[in-house]
Structures are given as structure tokens and as C-alpha cells.
Amino acid sequence: MAIDTLAPTSTSPAVAAAPRFSRRDRLVLFVLCAAQFMVALDFSVLNVALPVLGPDLGMSQSALQWAVTAFALPSGGFLLLFGRVGDLFGRRRMFLGGLGLFAAASVLATFAWDPASFLAGRALQGIGAAAVVPTGMSLLTTTFAEGPRRDRALAVFGTLLSLGFTVGMVLGGVLTEAFGWRSTMGLLTLFALIVLPLAPGLLPESRTPRRPRLDVPGAVTVTGGLLALIYALSTAAERGFGGTDVVVTLVAGLGLLTAFVAVESRTAQPLISLAMLRRQTVAWGNLGGLVTFSMMTTVVFVLTLYLQETLHLSALATGLSFGLQGAVAAVTGTLVPKVIARIGAHRTLVVSLLWQGVVTATLVLLGTGGAWVWLAVPANAVIVVGHMGAIIAYGATATAGVTDAEQGLATGLVTSSQQLGITLGIPLLGVLATTSADLVTGVRTVIAVDAALVLAAALMIGAGLRTRKARAGRA
Incomplete structure (x- = not known):
């Protein structure tokens, strides 16, 4: 696909006019x-x-x-x-x-x-x-x-x-x-x-115009691998990584997912097209989706623990404290398409991840006093500006230029990034909060790792898509 699909298009009449x-x-x-x-x-x-x-x-x-x-x-x-x-x-x-x-x-x-x-x-x-x-x-x-x-x-x-x-x-x-x-x-x-x-x-x-055969070996290995991996991480979040069942299922999950990649590289009609994943917009876009979902759900999880266990808010007050985040998300969702129209989906994705990472990093300051609620709740709401931008931009980036016949494959990757991010983020990092000497130290550790991963992903995606644009310009 041409890189032009991701370039700023604010001068285009089709973009300038609001779609009806x-x-x-x-x-x-x-x-x-x-x-x-x-x-x-x-x-x-x-x-x-x-x-x-x-x-x-x-x-x-x-x-x-x-x-x-x-x-x-x-x-x-x-x-x-x-x-x-x-x-x-x-x-x-x-x-x-x-x-x-x-x-x-x-x-x-x-x-x-x-x-x-x-x-x-x-x-x-x-x-x-x-x-x-x-x-x-x-x-x-x-x-x-x-x-x-x-x-x-x-x-x-x-x-x-x-x-x-x-x-x-x-x-x-x-x-x-x-x-x-x-x-x-x-x-x-x-x-x-x-x-x-x-x-x-x-x-x-x-449905797809022609009906290829279902990739049964690919379906078995990826489904088994994901089930085993999610089980291992979810159990580790509760009991740590030392349990025999955690180690066995973690190894089995990684082994099955490795086998899945091998199967997909050889089958004529794969469940996931590795050729599609070699498109940098698809690959980098989905990485952005995986990171924004996994890291934001982790922030919500540790802040829920922090507000209830450290600041002693009730379940009702904790739930209501997330209302501000919802209001900010609703407003941001109406503005992001205009940003995409001006600077392009890939740039919006990078800027949004940078925003999410930087604001997340401010939460490493959280302490034990009740006054820290005035950092936790507003910062949680401000983070969602970047998170919403990344959600919308990664979907637009990862499906741009994909034909209707390939939309199932492309959107399967998009939704997998979304769901796996939501599913894996908490078990992967949540264990750092629940197994630390005290909760506040654990929350700070999780936040620091979370912010670093988001910022690293933003820089990698920005560099990857710039490299693709440079190559397209020389072609």
C-alpha cells in the first residue's frame, strides 16, 4: 500500500467535509x-x-x-x-x-x-x-x-x-x-x-469472496497457546511464578505459539497472514494497540487497589472516581478524528502514546497520605486523552490500505491486540504490585515499568513508520 494513506490530508475536500x-x-x-x-x-x-x-x-x-x-x-x-x-x-x-x-x-x-x-x-x-x-x-x-x-x-x-x-x-x-x-x-x-x-x-x-479451508493446525496451536499463556499469567498474578502449574503452562503456551508461527509460515491458507504482519503499518499499528490497552488496564487495576487499600476509599467512591476519566474519554473521542485528518493516523498514534507514557510517569510520586487522591484521580483522567487517541489511531493505522477481502485478517489482528492487551496487562504487571513488600512500593514499581514500556513503544513505532515512509519515498 502507498504511504500516502497515512499522510496528513487536511487539504483534501473529502476530509475537510465532515462525513455524514x-x-x-x-x-x-x-x-x-x-x-x-x-x-x-x-x-x-x-x-x-x-x-x-x-x-x-x-x-x-x-x-x-x-x-x-x-x-x-x-x-x-x-x-x-x-x-x-x-x-x-x-x-x-x-x-x-x-x-x-x-x-x-x-x-x-x-x-x-x-x-x-x-x-x-x-x-x-x-x-x-x-x-x-x-x-x-x-x-x-x-x-x-x-x-x-x-x-x-x-x-x-x-x-x-x-x-x-x-x-x-x-x-x-x-x-x-x-x-x-x-x-x-x-x-x-x-x-x-x-x-x-x-x-x-x-x-x-x-464473508470472504472465496471460502478457503480452515487452518486447523494453526487454530489448535494459537488457541491452545493463548489459553495456556493467559492461564499462566493470571495465576502468577495471584500466586507468583513459582508454582509448577504456572511454569508448565507458561512453557506450554510459549511452545504452542512458537509452533503456531512455524505452521503459519508453511500453510497456504493461514489463520494469520505473516505477509500481512510484514506490512509495517499493520505490525506497528497493532503493537500500539497492544501496548495502549495492556498498560492502561494495568494503571486502572493498580489505582483501584491503591484507592481502596491505601487511601481507604469505599467501593462506591472508588467506582465514582473513574467517572471523570469516562467524561474525558467521551470528549476526546470526538476530537481524535480531526487530529487524524490533520496529521495522519500514524503520527496521532505516536503522539498519543507519548502523552499516555508521560502522564502515567507522574503517578510514581503517589504516597500514603489522603491528599494524594488529588494526583491519582486527575492524572488518571488526563492519561485517557492519550489512551483514546492511541485506540482510534491504531485501528486506523492497522487497517489502512487493506482490501475488503483481507479485512477479516486485518481486523482479527486489531481485535486480538485489543483483547489480549486487556487480558494480559494486569497479570503481567499486576504481580509486581501484589507481591511487593508494601502496596505503595508495588504500585510505584508497576507505574514506572508501565510508563517506560509505553514510551519505548512510542519511540519504536515512530522510528518504524518513518523508516517505511523514507523507503517509500525512494521507491
Whole structure:
């Protein structure tokens, strides 16, 4: 693809004029974004309810991590497989099937009578989410053509994704305080039942023009590898990396993912096109997505611990403190497409990551006194300006110049970066907070590592895409 697709385009009449959506476009966008919002909500709405949920269902403190992990394992592990199945047999069909499963699983989780029934509901929610997320993104990028319309659609999509995670924190505290933990799962049921009747009549069917064979060896190795890796990191966040099960599954996960790369390099019809990953816009764009999601969810996680355990805020007050972040995200989401139109998606991605990294670094100053809430809460809100810019810009960067026939492959990578970032960030760095001598030291350590990784990624992406532009200019 030509690098021109990522260059500033403010002089183009097509960009200068605000893209207009028809009534049907708005309804399609509503359905796709509401489903994405619902899944993002599921990642966070239960967090502040866990201390109440455990005694009610008879779950021990050490077992509570599975309330989150039971959802995260299948939602991250099956993403690529279900995205590809949607490409082959119909993205709309897969989207509706996942949405129906998510609704039924949410009912089961709402009325769970013991730990086994609750965890089964959470796992089935994760499987449904793994079908909804990649097919929903593919339906969006095939419905809205590349350019201002897609940028605006991605802006709405990304804003609601960020809001879903943030609003989940707020609603989790409010609902648990007012109605108990079951109301958090009931809210997800309500969302699914609103979207499900609207989707069949609005969403067009979409699949690849020709139907290649499903890459079964690739599907088995990547799904098994991701499941093992997510299990290992999630368990390590609770018990450390010394356990035999953690070491075995970590080695198995890395081995399976290595085997997956080998399989994909040899198969004629791969689950992930390594040739597509060699496109620098795709590779660097997805790295930006993986970093912004993983590092921002980690910040939210450690700040939640810090506010409750160190500053002694209640679950309700902690949840409400994230409301400012949600408001900033909503405003930022409306402005980012204009920035992309002026300076290009790749530059917006780099600047946004730099912003996220620099503001995150200020949180290393946090101390034990109550006055530190005046740094923690505003900084958390300001970080989201960069985070929102990166969310929208990485999707635009990683799908630019990709044909409709390849959108399933490209958006499968985009959604995998998103979901894996959300899933892996907390286990990867959260263990530094939970295993430190004291919580404040652990939080500072996590924040320092988090900020360094974001800034390093920004510099690498900026250098990588500049190199590509220079090569294109010499061609």
C-alpha cells in the first residue's frame, strides 16, 4: 500500500467535509458499538463486587481471581479462531451466535447458585465475547469504507470501548452498593437483550469472496497457546511464578505459539497472514494497540487497589472516581478524528502514546497520605486523552490500505491486540504490585515499568513508520 494513506490530508475536500451517516448507518453503528461496549463492560463491572460475591457464593479469597480469569481465558484464547470462522462462514452469523450465547451465559451468571455455575456462566460469556468482538470489528470496517467515514466510525467504536471499561468500574460500585453483585451480571443480560433483536435486520452478511479451508493446525496451536499463556499469567498474578502449574503452562503456551508461527509460515491458507504482519503499518499499528490497552488496564487495576487499600476509599467512591476519566474519554473521542485528518493516523498514534507514557510517569510520586487522591484521580483522567487517541489511531493505522477481502485478517489482528492487551496487562504487571513488600512500593514499581514500556513503544513505532515512509519515498 502507498504511504500516502497515512499522510496528513487536511487539504483534501473529502476530509475537510465532515462525513455524514445515514439513519441506517447510525443504527448499524449503534448495534456494533453497543455490543462492543457490553463486552468492555464485562471486563470491569465485576471488579469492585468481588469482595461481596465471594462470601455469597462461598468462594475463597484465592478463588476470586477465577471470576475474572474464567471470562478472560476464552475471550482472549478463541479470538483469532472465531474471527477466521466468521470470515469463512459469515461474520453476521458468527456475531449473532456469539451475542445469543453471551445473553444466555449472562442469565446463568446472574442466577448462579454456587461457584461452579457462576464460573460456567463467566466462561460461556468469554466464548460469546470471542465471537462478537472480531466479527463486530470486521462488520464495521466492511460497512464503512476507508477514509473519513471509517475514521469517524472507529472513533465512536473506540470511545465506547474505553467508556465501557471505565463505566464498568463506576456501575460496578453503584450497582453492588444498591442491589448486590448479581445486578452487575443482570446489566450485561439487559444489554445483550437490547442488541440481539435489532441486529438481524440491520447487519449485512459479510464473508470472504472465496471460502478457503480452515487452518486447523494453526487454530489448535494459537488457541491452545493463548489459553495456556493467559492461564499462566493470571495465576502468577495471584500466586507468583513459582508454582509448577504456572511454569508448565507458561512453557506450554510459549511452545504452542512458537509452533503456531512455524505452521503459519508453511500453510497456504493461514489463520494469520505473516505477509500481512510484514506490512509495517499493520505490525506497528497493532503493537500500539497492544501496548495502549495492556498498560492502561494495568494503571486502572493498580489505582483501584491503591484507592481502596491505601487511601481507604469505599467501593462506591472508588467506582465514582473513574467517572471523570469516562467524561474525558467521551470528549476526546470526538476530537481524535480531526487530529487524524490533520496529521495522519500514524503520527496521532505516536503522539498519543507519548502523552499516555508521560502522564502515567507522574503517578510514581503517589504516597500514603489522603491528599494524594488529588494526583491519582486527575492524572488518571488526563492519561485517557492519550489512551483514546492511541485506540482510534491504531485501528486506523492497522487497517489502512487493506482490501475488503483481507479485512477479516486485518481486523482479527486489531481485535486480538485489543483483547489480549486487556487480558494480559494486569497479570503481567499486576504481580509486581501484589507481591511487593508494601502496596505503595508495588504500585510505584508497576507505574514506572508501565510508563517506560509505553514510551519505548512510542519511540519504536515512530522510528518504524518513518523508516517505511523514507523507503517509500525512494521507491
